[in-house]
Amino acid sequence: MTARPGVGQKEAQPQLVRALTLAHAVLYGIGVTIGAGIYVLVGIAAGRSGMHAPLAFLVAALALAPTAAAFAELGTRMPVSASEAAYVQRAFGRRWLTIAMGLLVIASATISAATISAGSAGYIGMFVDLPRGWIVAGVVLAMGSAAALATARSVAIAGAMTLVEVGGLVLIIAAGLVDGEPVFARLGEMIPTPGEFAAWRGIGATALVAVFAFIGFEHLVNVGEEMKEPSRTLPRALFITLGVTGLLYVLVVWIAVVAVPPAQLAASDAPLALVFQRLTGLPLVTMSAIAVVATLNGIVVHVIMIARVLYGMATLGDLPRPLARVDPRTATPHVATAVAVAMILVLALAVPLGGLADLASRGTLLVFAGIDIALLRIKLRGDPLPAGAFSCPLPVVWIALAAALTLLALELYV
Numbered sequence: 001m002t003a004r005p006g007v008g009q010k011e012a013q014p015q016l017v018r019a020l021t022l023a024h025a026v027l028y029g030i031g032v033t034i035g036a037g038i039y040v041l042v043g044i045a046a047g048r049s050g051m052h053a054p055l056a057f058l059v060a061a062l063a064l065a066p067t068a069a070a071f072a073e074l075g076t077r078m079p080v081s082a083s084e085a086a087y088v089q090r091a092f093g094r095r096w097l098t099i100a101m102g103l104l105v106i107a108s109a110t111i112s113a114a115t116i117s118a119g120s121a122g123y124i125g126m127f128v129d130l131p132r133g134w135i136v137a138g139v140v141l142a143m144g145s146a147a148a149l150a151t152a153r154s155v156a157i158a159g160a161m162t163l164v165e166v167g168g169l170v171l172i173i174a175a176g177l178v179d180g181e182p183v184f185a186r187l188g189e190m191i192p193t194p195g196e197f198a199a200w201r202g203i204g205a206t207a208l209v210a211v212f213a214f215i216g217f218e219h220l221v222n223v224g225e226e227m228k229e230p231s232r233t234l235p236r237a238l239f240i241t242l243g244v245t246g247l248l249y250v251l252v253v254w255i256a257v258v259a260v261p262p263a264q265l266a267a268s269d270a271p272l273a274l275v276f277q278r279l280t281g282l283p284l285v286t287m288s289a290i291a292v293v294a295t296l297n298g299i300v301v302h303v304i305m306i307a308r309v310l311y312g313m314a315t316l317g318d319l320p321r322p323l324a325r326v327d328p329r330t331a332t333p334h335v336a337t338a339v340a341v342a343m344i345l346v347l348a349l350a351v352p353l354g355g356l357a358d359l360a361s362r363g364t365l366l367v368f369a370g371i372d373i374a375l376l377r378i379k380l381r382g383d384p385l386p387a388g389a390f391s392c393p394l395p396v397v398w399i400a401l402a403a404a405l406t407l408l409a410l411e412l413y414v
Helices: 007-012 022-033 038-077 083-092 095-124 132-147 151-178 180-185 197-213 217-226 230-259 262-267 271-280 284-315 334-350 356-381 394-413
Strands: none
Touching: 022 151, 022 217, 022 230, 022 284, 038 083, 038 197, 038 217, 038 230, 038 262, 038 271, 038 356, 038 394, 083 095, 083 217, 083 284, 083 356, 095 132, 095 284, 095 334, 095 356, 132 151, 132 284, 132 334, 151 217, 151 230, 151 271, 151 284, 180 230, 197 230, 197 394, 217 230, 217 284, 217 356, 230 262, 230 271, 262 271, 271 284, 284 334, 356 394
């Protein structure tokens, strides 16, 4: 049998290094999941569900838990870069399908990163008086340089920004708890009675929006090849990321709707900044600075992920071989990183991004459905589970697939 391009030479070239600990993985996962979007999404949620909005975020987290379990099994079966493409290849053995899945992951992530990059100009423009294009170019190139460092170092940089980003949410939680009486006294208003059908429909509609605030945790599988003990680290990182993110979202949204009337939140362009100002009396610029860090962090973690998918597909011969080159000094795929930066930069500067965020969301749900189908085929075929790999029960995989298809159908309908 003829080897696929590059397979025979792989061992002679520098390889990715298993340097990421559980702490690195969790910081990366939270950083790629919690983005600047939550700073705006609170207003949308409050407008749709009012005091019930926090419950919608809890529903969204629970809806994605089965998908996290599916990724945990596949990620420990095959802890490699270009993970989603590798899963489809293992399940179906169709190269065209493998390439399609890998390109879908790359496209969705690139659109998301470009959207974040374009959005960063608005925040940074409050502090720097430069044309939008210069800001976007400077930010993408700077964050691309950070992503090109040794993986542990670039993830540590992203982790530091994640702490700042999460710190902004924790500040809101802490400020709300200082005046804890209304926060606790009004808890009963969060859950509607069984007969309040309009309220439950509103929660469902809000959960559909809220689910996209959690998208990103699945990117952890693409750095599985660089994790220490991936069979232990990856499942823990996935579930910790989803759990911590869900807890933060529920607390922040609850404190927001208690501190500021939902109608005011819905009408605000910077709802969390408004909540922070109302609770602390500090100027809006404080939370705006934290939002800047959130956007920068989002760019770094997306560049890292996109580069790993490009690298992984190149090692399999599905993309040009130069994308598989690893810098011997940093042990990172430097050519793939440069290509990722270029794609994000071109998209952010040259393409209107108004509807691209919706395309990224739909692409991600297609990826979820494809991965669930791949795992179903692998399990129903009876492929043995490697020693130490996480096992996702078959009914959970069916639930994950049903959830992904339902969310996709609702998203397309809406």
